[in-house]
């Protein structure tokens with residue numbers, strides 16, 4: 209697995225969408241590739257913050273901005289809500 213694939217798979221890994229052996233492939237890459245491991249740790253920490261903050265009363269606008277910044281959501285159209 210190369211870095212580009214690792215980056216793409218990290219999101220699926222975090223979402224629990226990968227099979228066991230795919231998770232192992234990522235884990236192995238992260239063991240051998242400190243830059244990727246660093247980015248991966250950042251993603252995990254960031255998601256942990258988001259999850260914990262979502263239990264509090266966070267403005268939905270902020271959640272959307274975070275999601276957009278993470279590239280996991282398009283900018284929401286206010287008219288569609």
Ligand SMILES: [Zn+2]
Pocket residue numbers: 210211212214237241243244
């Ligand atoms: Zn890498």
